[in-house]
Amino acid sequence: MDATSYPYFRKRIKHYMKTVTNNQEPLMITRKNKRNVVLISVEEYSTLLENQFILSHLESRAWLQTAAEPEVVAESMAESAATEVEEP
Missing domain, CATH: 3.40.1620.10 (YefM-like domain)
Known part of the structure; x- marks a missing residue:
């Protein structure tokens, strides 16, 4: 800074x-x-407010902590790859 x-x-x-x-x-x-x-900047301020809002709710915070675990991220990536449809 x-x-x-x-x-x-x-x-x-x-x-x-x-x-x-x-x-x-x-x-x-x-x-x-x-x-x-x-x-x-206003954009940075908005981001700070959004993060504060998300982290102030226990459900959102728990979801973020779970998503940050490596095996959960790997599972999510595998699920999204499996659901992608290939174009002909």
Whole structure:
């Protein structure tokens, strides 16, 4: 994550906003009082909210943990390959 000071950020706000949105990389803006902030794109923010929502539900979290196990992933891949229909 890149970082810049608040005064420098103010001088180059357009540049930093373009960089954050184009590169999908957050930017830390440091301040004298140590109460720093982070600038992120709307897409990144939406992703964070979606992940928070999914992980806040026990059923979703359990499904993700099960799916992360190697044998479960292998079984899922095998099932999806078996159900694919070949075109003539």
